[in-house]
Amino acid sequence: MQLACNLARPFGPDDDVPQLLTAELNLHAPAGARWGHNKVKAWLADVVVPAMDAHMLGEIDPAGEMLGWLSDIELMLAPPQVA
Structure with missing residues (x-):
């Protein structure tokens, strides 16, 4: 941009x-x-x-740290699984 x-x-x-x-x-x-x-x-x-698209994100975060943080947050916000 x-x-x-x-x-x-x-x-x-x-x-x-x-x-x-x-x-x-x-x-x-x-x-x-x-x-x-x-x-x-x-x-x-x-x-x-x-x-931003995936390509832009990859340019500024080639190690994938932000994607990792977002994945961690997604897991924390997910409702608990009932067995």
């Missing part, structure tokens, strides 16, 4: 993406329309994450 901002480097696994985006977006935002950290996190969750 291409953003209307230009970050100087690609995101790394330990980068705080909302912090990086907040700083970049606020360089260009009018004074009355600054982006806050929580607003950027909400935008990422509401707009960017749903637009």
